[in-house]
Amino acid sequence: MNKKPGEKKALNRRIWALAWPLLLSNITAPLLGLVDTAVVGHLDSPVYLAAVALGANFFMFLYFSFNFLRMGTTGFTAQARGAGEATLVVVLRALLLSTVLGGLLILLQPALREAGLWLLGGSAEVQALARDYIAIRVLGAPAALGNFALIGFAIGLHRTSVPLKMTVLMHASNALLDFLLVQVWHFNVRGVATASALAEYLGLAGGLFWLRREIFGDAWRALPAGALRQLAPMARLLAVNRDIFLRSLALLSVFFFFTAQGARLGDTVLAANAVLITFLLLLSNTLDGFANAAEALVGDATGRHDRRALDAAVRATGRWTLMVALLALAGFALGGAPLIRLLTDLPAVRDTATTYLPWMLLLPLTASAGFWLDGVFVGATLAPQMRNTMILATLLFFPVWWLTRDWGNHGLWLAMNVWMASRGVLMALVWRRVRG
Structure with missing residues (x-):
């Protein structure tokens, strides 16, 4: 209804x-x-x-x-x-x-x-x-x-x-x-x-x-x-925390590897990637607010066993996420180059970062669903599913990078976007199966 x-x-x-x-x-x-x-x-x-x-x-x-x-x-x-x-x-x-x-x-x-x-x-x-x-x-x-x-x-x-x-x-x-x-x-x-x-x-x-x-x-x-x-609730808390910890390790492994590969491409590329990661941080810090709202609302509805409220919370926070993603896309398209100039005054780093700026325009489209569904899964305490989808997406990241390594930093950013997108797609499929 x-x-x-x-x-x-x-x-x-x-x-x-x-x-x-x-x-x-x-x-x-x-x-x-x-x-x-x-x-x-x-x-x-x-x-x-x-x-x-x-x-x-x-x-x-x-x-x-x-x-x-x-x-x-x-x-x-x-x-x-x-x-x-x-x-x-x-x-x-x-x-x-x-x-x-x-x-x-x-x-x-x-x-x-x-x-x-x-x-x-x-x-x-x-x-x-x-x-x-x-x-x-x-x-x-x-x-x-x-x-x-x-x-x-x-x-x-x-x-x-x-x-x-x-x-x-x-x-x-x-x-x-x-x-x-x-x-x-x-x-x-x-x-x-x-x-x-x-x-x-x-x-x-x-x-x-x-x-x-x-x-x-x-x-x-x-x-x-x-x-x-009572041991059972503590054991459940430990199990959930263990799964989220493993999920975080998989996430960190990608960012460590991304940074290391950027360093191998030279100091200028490494510095340019550090500038461009700011776009991802801006996006994640904005979306996290609505992901946290999803955690609270989904958890509350799950505790009440209120399917209608649960579905409404998921849909509403999803709409907010989509709205923010579209605004971020417009903001990156219009303000990407000025932001790069604001973050660095080194000509070589500016030019290199601008070369790879189009990959940032993809981030709102590829990354937003994953941030939103993180909140949904946390509220529903679906920690094993969070762990498994992150590990699968991470396992996809490395072959994509390997196949495109001749593309240099373009291949690295392609792998990053594929990783982000695959995480969102996998979590959406899992959520659809869990909700029935």
Whole structure:
């Protein structure tokens, strides 16, 4: 049965209310790296900037691997909310898991650090400074992973303003601490790492404060006896997180390989690809807001076993995704060249990036469905299907690159677009089979 026009408008307003704080949060997320870069970029040697860049890349890939804590918590929280069950137990399990994993990262830091720096490279002086950076910043790992759990919990509760406030708090405190520790007290790279770690704990404290009604007080007293001792729900959480973790590893393998192959094509191509990846980041940060809205709405409908609401949520978030994809296509077509000029003033890099710009025009068409369906699958906690479709798409990426390697960077971008498109197609086929 079709929804009435009034119901459609109400659903669209609900989607936008969920999405806009997350859109704003995603837009401000890169500011953390910009502040760190700006602070060390004014020190008396470029090795400090290089070390922070190396360390920041290490943590970007490390923490991205644990993003399953956010996704898994969102799906289970939204389903519990829809079913009228206790949501507190979901976030407590996630916070327990994030604390354990964060502690393990601290213990395993020396081995992880050496492996990461071996892959990332850099001079001996830069690597020595990067070691200091990593050894200090990793102390914030329990808070960083705990923030994933709290953000997922907030999205599942449809309280998407909380992630925005947590992000603003972390960015503001990091900027202030950066200034004090680096510019005033001259701790250079160690100061930047300390500021980042402390900002994670301040974000965690803020998240607990803004979610205090859902975590403390009456919510704690209403917690079912023995809920945390039940093994089956924790086992399910671990299974979902395991599958999303494997999916993230497959995704990271493609981006690692893409970067490595670009480097083999020369410094200019590598730099041009780094500029062009900005287009993908802009697209993903915009679409993630609506994907997160899909997570919340699909999870809620799944928990209520409301097929009609589920189908309506999928269709409505799909329409928003299509609209954003078309706007991104127009934006890339009209503003692609000016954006390249804004991002770099090196003539060779500009010319090379402009040569490969047409591949960016395909990205809104090839990548958007995958981002949207990620949200649908997270809300429905279809983690094995997310894992399997990502692995299949990744296995397709490498033969496409191999067959087109004589095309150089054109073949690399073709493989990237095929990978994105195949992920969306595979997930759509799986969803159609799951929904019947």
